Amino acid sequence: MTTPAAHTIESARSASAATLAELFAPIAEALGRVESRLQTELRAGDGRLATEEVDRVVRHGYRLGGKRLRPALVLLSARAAGEACDDHVLLGVVVEMIHTATLVHDDVLDEATLRRHVQTVNARWGNETSVLLGDFLFSKAFYLASTLPTVDACRVIGASTERVCLGELRQTLSEGDLELDEEDYLAIVEAKTAELCACCCSLGARYAGASTEAIDALTAFGRDLGVAFQIADDLLDLTGEEAATGKTVGADLAKRKMTLPLIHARRELVDGPRLAFDELLRKGDGASRSEALRIAEETGGLAYAQEQAEAYAARAAERLEVLAEGPDREALAMVAQFSSRRRA
């Protein structure tokens, strides 16, 4: 699958957050219920454990929330394969909590200080509190999943989360490994990011009583969308500005984490230029970032990564062709496209 050459990075950047809000308009009411439920659940409760400070930390888990992409995937998948019901609202809450838990723990790992223009938990309270808040969010999510009438959600979520963690472990243990190739990179991305997106779409379809064919199609859709999303995210970490993205940028390079534009740039280079590039990657400071960005641009690394993101988004859309045509199917395809072109 190839992407039209006209999709250069600049044109790809034309998609905006407003577009996503428009795509979510048909599910706005249900997303509103996800928000309310998140607010209700993210409280410290009563008794001697529930000091104001504990409550403040727990509620911060809610403030970190962003686009609510994952609950939207649950709801749109349900509608594209049948009908969305109360279970889907609860599932939306569950997947958003799990996503937030991974973000909070990622921020410990990345030593990030900003996330969606909000101070990260580790920057405000320290790593200890971040680890515990993440664990709390995981536990709460698993508990809520267990209140559903069937054990399916617990199984799908448990298996997916396990895979997410393996992907993250593989990535962390590969930091500094400049030889990491595209296949390894994709295996990591499929696990650490795409798995949870696949899980959202799978659950949406399952709890709408969809056919096995529809569940499989939506699961594959979610996986491709997730890869598109992560490639675009990695591009942003290299090319973005904190003011626009609302989060710490340059974290990948600082941690010597190889991402697709860098992997492509590196394989285009030989001899001296390759050695010089490796030297830059090993340094990983602010000055190296702008130089690495220049080289990634010159060698076609940025364009290659952007093309790959869009190719995954296009394949995601193709996966939906077994479903009946309609506005929800269309919205999912657009969300995939958006994910490959996002700016924040």
Next chain:
Amino acid sequence: MTTPAAHTIESARSASAATLAELFAPIAEALGRVESRLQTELRAGDGRLATEEVDRVVRHGYRLGGKRLRPALVLLSARAAGEACDDHVLLGVVVEMIHTATLVHDDVLDEATLRRHVQTVNARWGNETSVLLGDFLFSKAFYLASTLPTVDACRVIGASTERVCLGELRQTLSEGDLELDEEDYLAIVEAKTAELCACCCSLGARYAGASTEAIDALTAFGRDLGVAFQIADDLLDLTGEEAATGKTVGADLAKRKMTLPLIHARRELVDGPRLAFDELLRKGDGASRSEALRIAEETGGLAYAQEQAEAYAARAAERLEVLAEGPDREALAMVAQFSSRRRA
């Protein structure tokens, strides 16, 4: 409830690890199956994610294991209330993984370097890997729980784990708060430690088809045992030696974490001695530890904490009186007593 004065700290120290092995003799075969299953499950699997290094980290989660107290509580509770079956072996695996996950994350929080004579994950691979290994263990445990025929296990485990995290959060946010009183301390201990012990006993009874009365009694037993265990653990952190306990000691004081012997010592002191004691607690270095230990001994703080641990153990045993007499009920009562007198 009071404890005979004859139970001084010295006599309490006579219980040994060999005793625990004896108590577990009737369930040795089942515990062996828990071990095998843990070894099978704690592998990185196949594919590009499963590098040798990833596998080594995941298997380390198994090596950190110790007494297997929690699987034993599941199995003995099942037998005391009915019969142990395959589900209990799986539940033993699940609770041990959750326990190990909390240990791995605790070691990040405590910056501990030794755990059961084995290097902690954070000391060997760093905090990032520790956070991820803990998350992997949590996820794997939840997934395994979801493979049981009913959703009960997921519900009980999800709710308990959530409470464990709240207790840990409350504790972390109270570090340096010298005013923390005995009630606050007990609320924290009940959540962070006793909740999972209660969960083990509850699951053992539930999956043995026990009556509500028996489930409630065993749950209350587990909770009291857990409090006894944690008070004894906190005593060890103050009084123990690394060579004997096989783990980093003095961590509580170093983190300005108030434990029962210190809380008691502090309330016995007034004016100058209180101010001097507070000064010591704020310092929290190695020299302060031996001085704080001396004061905790002189003011009766050590004896008070030991008495409380044994009182909780005695109350735990009383909870079992609604169950039919027998060797398993007896073994549980002995495990509670052991927990209040442990040396490692």
